[in-house]
Amino acid sequence: MPTPVVVESGEIHEIHTDADVVRVRQAARTLALSAKLSLVDQTKLVTAASELARNTLVYGGGGRATVEVVRLGPRRGVRAVFVDEGPGIPDLDLALTDGWTSGSGMGLGLSGARRLVDEFEVSTDVGTGTTVSVVKWTR
Amino acid sequence: MDRVPILKIGDILLVSIQVDLQDHIALALQEDLGDKIVATSARGVLIDISALEIVDSFIGRMLSTIASISRVLDAETVVVGMRPAVAITLVELGLSLGGVRTALDVDRGMAMLAASTEVRDDELEPDEHGASDTVSAPGD
Numbered sequence: 136m137p138t139p140v141v142v143e144s145g146e147i148h149e150i151h152t153d154a155d156v157v158r159v160r161q162a163a164r165t166l167a168l169s170a171k172l173s174l175v176d177q178t179k180l181v182t183a184a185s186e187l188a189r190n191t192l193v194y195g196g197g198g199r200a201t202v203e204v205v206r207l208g209p210r211r212g213v214r215a216v217f218v219d220e221g222p223g224i225p226d227l228d229l230a231l232t233d234g235w236t237s238g239s240g241m242g243l244g245l246s247g248a249r250r251l252v253d254e255f256e257v258s259t260d261v262g263t264g265t266t267v268s269v270v271k272w273t274r
Numbered sequence: 275m276d277r278v279p280i281l282k283i284g285d286i287l288l289v290s291i292q293v294d295l296q297d298h299i300a301l302a303l304q305e306d307l308g309d310k311i312v313a314t315s316a317r318g319v320l321i322d323i324s325a326l327e328i329v330d331s332f333i334g335r336m337l338s339t340i341a342s343i344s345r346v347l348d349a350e351t352v353v354v355g356m357r358p359a360v361a362i363t364l365v366e367l368g369l370s371l372g373g374v375r376t377a378l379d380v381d382r383g384m385a386m387l388a389a390s391t392e393v394r395d396d397e398l399e400p401d402e403h404g405a406s407d408t409v410s411a412p413g414d
Contacts, residue, residue, distance in 0.1 A: 153296040153297045153298050153299075154296055156296070156297070157294050157295075157296055160294065160328065161294065164327065174359045175358075175359045175362050175363070177359075178327065178328055178357075178359040178360060178362070178363045179362075179363050179366065181327065181328050182328045182329075182330050182363045182367060185328060185330040185332075186330055186331060186367075189297070189330075189332060233368055243331040243367060243368050243369065244331060246368070247331060247366075247367040247368045247369075248367075250366050250367065250368070251363065251366055251367060
């Protein structure tokens with residue numbers, strides 16, 4: 136369910152290489168600064184964005200990230216949406232389990248990212264792709 | 275930049291990560307360190323991450339792997355300079371950095387390495403001292 140928020144500014148980044156993952160990280164940091172997230176919250180958001188961008192690259196076969204400064208009433212925040220047209224996640228509950236991985240990772244990407252943000256939504260269809268949306272709000 | 279530079283100070287290798295690490299550069303660093311430990315007979319590896327704004331699961335795994343590789347090659351690893359916000363995030367992410375020793379800054383990390391190198395040297399035969407005598411522990 137989409138949150139009724141106002142988008143103040145945003146950027147779209149394609150994710151096809153390691154360097155793109157770094158660029159998404161940097162975009163998340165820049166927007167987290169302009170949304171005036173605290174240092175710890177910036178770090179959490181950027182770390183979550185890094186995990187999810189890498190998932191998009193490694194498991195989704197590439198895709199794109201939209202990073203936005205959003206506002207809901209008096210609160211601002213940063214929303215990051217990761218979209219791929221990859222194989223999708225057959226068992227989402229399993230994929231959200233700590234330590235479970237279909238690849239060579241540590242199995243903390245999806246579950247860890249969820250703990251670092253305030254809102255977390257995944258929609259996925261086998262054969263169609265995966266969209267992960269996260270939001271970190273100012274306190 | 276495609277490589278993270280590795281400096282040799284006495285029998286310690288010093289790595290200061292000053293770039294936003296791409297995954298393939300992190301992997302290259304693991305391999306380079308393994309090679310360099312063997313080539314220089316280094317006894318310790320000091321990794322300064324004070325410039326890193328985040329440590330995600332990939333970089334965390336790199337640090338654990340480097341610690342394991344160096345242990346197998348008879349060298350100790352100490353990671354220094356982690357920012358408080360990074361530490362908080364790392365714990366919440368669920369990473370424990372198993373097997374990685376940490377110190378607050380480079381000085382303390384050097385002292386930690388010097389201390390553990392001395393202990394190991396004392397266990398050796400007297401005539402096996404040698405090159406390590408030329409390395410003095412930083413005063414603390």
